[in-house]
Amino acid sequence: MTKTSTHHASLPLPEVIAAARELARAGRWQRALRLLDSTVTAERPERAALAVAAAEIALEHDWFGGTDTAGARIAVADVALAGLTEPAARWDLEFVRLRRAYFRILVRDGRFRFGPAGKDPAETAELRRRSEELCGQATDGVRRGWARMYLGLILDNVFAEREAARSHYELALRAGESGDDLLAREALRHLGDHDHDNLDHAGALERWSRATALGARAGNVPGTLSQQLLLAVLARDGGDEPAATALATEVARWAEAMGATRLATQATAFLTGTDPTAPPKNNDS
Structure with missing residues (x-):
């Protein structure tokens, strides 16, 4: 049992952490x-x-x-x-460290x-090694699925090994469908990107x-907005520019209001003709 205040209330720690994560999913990161x-x-x-969360x-x-x-x-x-023996918490922290890298x-x-252009080969090789290591060290199937997800992202976006990445996304999707909507969402997002390409x-x-x-079912507001932007991409691809513009305009408005500045920038760029699913033509420029 954890005291949130000596003067106010005592709550189970898992409930406090779960509440904080749900606030974060809603874009209330500072709260x-x-x-x-x-x-x-x-x-x-x-x-x-608490520190890992x-x-x-x-x-x-x-x-x-x-x-x-x-x-x-x-x-x-x-x-x-x-000095603590907390395998799951240690894995979670190493996963945060990997994602940040x-x-x-x-x-x-x-x-x-x-x-890979313009990146330090030793740095990217270490990133790949660490992601593979986390796959083997995962303490349960969902964590292993997240490690597979990020191994796929690293292969896809850092090494440009698109075909190799797909199998990791598929493994992540299976793990997510067994009990983690956010993991399943992430895998579907990137498998859909392959379909689109x-x-x-x-x-x-x-x-x-x-x-x-x-994403919506999990209360993931910024993630759901980013998905809406991808649906705008498909609307434009299908020739429905009014629908694409309406979707992207609302994504930009919501993202800006909640402080999701990177997403707001992507949505605004889409409105001027940029495809957020297309990598830059020259990554060294």
């Missing part, structure tokens, strides 16, 4: 972090769990909001876990840099529509 930071417990494993939420904020706060949170979690390699100077627009629509529904 979620304040909830975790205000939670007091005398138990070291519980303090470590805070690192996860900070990373989500960084991704959507363009901030850079996860590094400090990871350092705090490292200290909190020191992936994001920092993929996004430079506010721009997505797809493919292969001009299978019907397949892309089916996967992206499912991903949108799963």
